[in-house]
Amino acid sequence: MKKFVSIVLATAMAAALAGCGATATPTAATSESGSTASAAAIKIGGIGPITGGAAVYGTAVKNGEELAVKEINALGGTQFELNFEDDEHDAEKSVNAYNTLKDWGMQVLAGPVTTTPTLAVAAEAAVDGIFVMTPSASAQAVIETGDNVFQVCFTDPNQGVASADYIADNALATAVGVIYDASDAYSSGIYEKFKAQADSKGLSIVAAEAFTADNKSDLSTQVTKCKDAGADLIFLPIYYTEASQILKYADSIGYTPAFFGCDGLDGLLAVEGFDTTLAEGVMLLTPFAADAADAKTQAFVKAYEAAYGETPNQFAADAYDVIYAIYEASEAAGVTADMNAADICEALKTQIITMSFDGLTGTNMTWDATGAVSKAPQAVVIKDGAYSAMTASSESAK
Amino acid sequence: MAITKLKNMKKTTKSNLITFGIVVAFYLVIQLCTGMGMMTSSFAGQLVPICAYIILAVSLNLTVGILGELSLGHAGFMSVGAFSGTLVWMTTSATLPSWLALALSFVVGGVVAGLFGLLIGIPVLRLSGDYLAIVTLAFGEIIKNFMNACYLGYDANGLHFSLKDSASLHLAADGQVLINGAMGITGVKKASTFTVGIILILITLVVILNLIHSRAGRAITSIRDNEIAAQSIGINITRYKLMAFIVSAVFAGVAGVLYSLNFSTLVAKKFDYNTSILILVFVVLGGIGNIRGSIIAAAILTVLPELLRSMNDYRMLIYAIVLIVVMIFSQSPQLVAWRKKTLAKFKKNGSVKPPKGVA
Structure with missing residues (x-):
């Protein structure tokens, strides 16, 4: 019986391999004709x-x-x-x-x-x-x-540095709390550079709370810790789904700091079942806003x-x-x-x-030759359920 | 002469030879196709992962099929092996000849994974029941989260380690971050080749098949079949359980090194619960306790999703349906009975001819 099964599986494998071979020929042919003839x-x-x-x-x-x-x-x-x-x-x-x-x-x-x-x-x-x-x-x-x-x-370092600069230059906060995803390369990358730049700019980070992809269903502890540490601005280098939870929870405990995020927060207003009034006043550094006025x-x-x-x-x-x-x-x-x-x-x-x-x-x-792009970061603030450009953004771009 | 030798050969030896034959034939066919330029880059790119998954499936089959314990953390052993082996490769490949550095990476990866196997096995394998499944499941998750938070750097003063972030490593200016938390290890020089993979599969098969058919292997199977009976005839249960479990972990570590050295980046997230289950699926679908089945199932199920690429969004759906169909085909009592009947008929018809051919 075992032998029979293995024979069947072996033929299936052979067929699979043959399939590979068969698909090889047409693709090779099309790529040839594509590059020479047509x-x-x-x-x-x-x-x-x-x-x-x-x-x-x-x-x-x-x-x-x-x-x-x-x-x-x-x-x-x-x-x-x-x-x-x-x-x-x-x-x-x-x-x-x-x-x-x-x-x-x-x-x-x-x-x-x-x-x-x-x-x-x-x-x-x-x-x-x-x-x-x-x-x-x-x-x-x-x-x-x-x-x-x-x-x-x-690049992530760019975003972290630009965010810290922006917060420091515009004097948005005295005590900053950070909530980030330690299991995510994007989030921890931004946090690291943000921290370094914040230190050099004299911005004080009073709480840095991490979560991971496995335990992000409840972020109330992180928010509470930021509240207890007395943060008046929370920096969120994370994606919008988790950010919407944080905003919801902060609102439910009557905690109203300023929120500042990076391009991952873009999409916040489109989260299903999320009360967008909670996002009022959230600032984010993003290169694109869907309701920008340019043609x-x-x-x-x-x-x-x-x-x-x-x-x-x-x-x-x-x-x-x-x-x-x-x-x-x-x-x-x-x-x-x-x-x-x-x-x-x-x-x-x-x-x-x-x-x-x-x-x-x-x-x-x-x-530049390294492959990095150079463009002006743009900060937007959510006002009346839509993005609007922050006036000070041109200043920070310098 | 040769035929009689083949006839008198022990059944297990013959079966083992067929298994080795399949692997070698697979290698030769692939080499032939490559030589003739018939290989697509899509398939060529999957060869090393296939080898890694075959080793994983075979080694897990030792725990699940031969020892009869359920392990849900095979990817965890793969992970520790991958990280330690890759670190060795990154630090030694510049100074040592590359074959030696590579061999060293595999050995270190295997040994480290084996040590973790020992660490987990000693307390857990003394118990009977489903404890191993739960503990290995937890082990896999712990390793994943630990490696996600692990920062390791190197400079003139030696190694620096932190669980917070790479800034708290306090590296000197010439320092190099080796493991960067969730980013893992980046910029790995690729070293795995198909030939290396096949050699490792053969080593795995030699070790595991010999273990299974040895005195120790019979002791291990007896534990699976009836623990109390095994104990009553004086078999040291914990020792044999540990033996099987550690061998299984060692090869998982080796497979992890093989896998990670095939890509320029290594992240802990890859070795999660899903990967453990994927390997378990190979084992179950190939037949629990059937080493050859594991090899074939691992190879087919790795290639299948890529073959289904043209189906776009439906490919994972079709993949799942294939799994169910194969499972029913190989396990449903009616189908098994039907298959046996057909096979018996087939044998009866066929048995008349071979003597003629031999004579």
């Missing part, structure tokens, strides 16, 4: 979590990229073809997705979305010589992986809402900028679809550090 569109790969706990971010990025590609193709100039693969916010799956895209014939990678997968994928791409531009993987280590890796978002943002938000039925968040805007930055760099560097990935990578690498790009998440964005 030479129509530059193949752009996207990677991000479409399923699992971080799916909100991956879906936003996917939508933003799709929208940008559609618009660019409608312009009639350089044509793009987008293939977005799921990575479930896991390094192993992300490398699998990357390899799948390579089989497809990817020439430029617009992703991945989250930090840990990006670190794994960027190392592979550095070896293969494929140009990588991530919309939202914000750790410093991401761009240190190779000279072919560029970011559109701020570019307005057009993007309108198109996004029409296509996907929801208001775009900062991730979608970053992704949209990635595609447009690649587009402008490709046009300027004369990249065509019949070039191979390594040549495109070289061309884009030299082009992108010389150009200045106006996107949704910042004007006059520039990149």
